[in-house]
Amino acid sequence: GAGVSQSPRYKVAKRGQDVALRCDPISGHVSLFWYQQALGQGPEFLTYFQNEAQLDKSGLPSDRFFAERPEGSVSTLKIQRTQQEDSAVYLCASSSLRLAGGREQFFGPGTRLTVL
Amino acid sequence: KNQVEQSPQSLIILEGKNCTLQCNYTVSPFSNLRWYKQDTGRGPVSLTIMTFSENTKSNGRYTATLDADTKQSSLHITASQLSDSASYICVVSDRGSTLGRLYFGRGTQLTVWP
Numbered sequence: 001g002a003g004v005s006q007s008p009r010y011k012v013a014k015r016g017q018d019v020a021l022r023c024d025p026i027s028g029h030v031s032l033f034w035y036q037q038a039l040g041q042g043p044e045f046l047t048y049f050q051n052e053a054q055l056d057k058s059g060l061p062s063d064r065f066f067a068e069r070p071e072g073s074v075s076t077l078k079i080q081r082t083q084q085e086d087s088a089v090y091l092c093a094s095s096s097l098r099l100a101g102g103r104e105q106f107f108g109p110g111t112r113l114t115v116l
Numbered sequence: 117k118n119q120v121e122q123s124p125q126s127l128i129i130l131e132g133k134n135c136t137l138q139c140n141y142t143v144s145p146f147s148n149l150r151w152y153k154q155d156t157g158r159g160p161v162s163l164t165i166m167t168f169s170e171n172t173k174s175n176g177r178y179t180a181t182l183d184a185d186t187k188q189s190s191l192h193i194t195a196s197q198l199s200d201s202a203s204y205i206c207v208v209s210d211r212g213s214t215l216g217r218l219y220f221g222r223g224t225q226l227t228v229w230p
Contacts (some may be wrong), residue, residue, distance in 0.1 A: 002157070042205050042220030091159055107159030
């Protein structure tokens with residue numbers, strides 16, 4: 001596609017519900033990143049994939065957070081038993097370079113998650 | 117601790133005026149520094165990327181500077197337009213780890229008034 005797309009754009013969940021957030025990276029991009037952006041804050045790193053391999057998941061805040069990219073393209077971020085502190089915008093980015101600190105990352109519009 | 121600090125937190129200017137946003141970082145070892153523009157409800161969009169050896173880089177009305185010795189960067193916006201209203205985020209990449217983690221500032225919220 002022309003850019004990184006994410007769905008849904010908005011998600012409202014009741015506390016304790018499970019949610020799944022989808023990211024479609026730019027076609028052919030090797031690297032995929034998930035970030036969490038709380039209101040008024042900059043994005044914070046969650047996890048990084050190179051193709052289907054999850055090379056860094058050190059930013060995931062708890063074991064309730066799980067990400068996968070089984071075929072090296074589309075990725076899903078799953079949050080189990082959501083809590084109010086999980087409310088944030090979840091951004092996905094992709095890059096054609098293998099290194100996470102490489103040059104250009106292209107961001108999707110984000111999914112705004114609100115946990116009631 | 118690797119940190120990126122931005123100032124001011126918010127800024128209001130009149131259309132046509134210039135402004136400068138500041139970024140200080142403690143990320144080490146340094147790989148590159150980026151400025152992103154984030155419109156409300158959208159993902160960040162890259163404006164400039166600078167490596168250690170680059171002191172300045174321009175992208176239209178946006179000019180970024182980097183002083184790697186003092187670990188400071190600035191983003192200068194010339195002849196501001198209403199569409200410049202957005203959050204400007206400073207992002208620094210390290211090269212200490214194999215994967216080069218990105219560290220984000222909180223952003224400066226710029227509002228341009230007519």
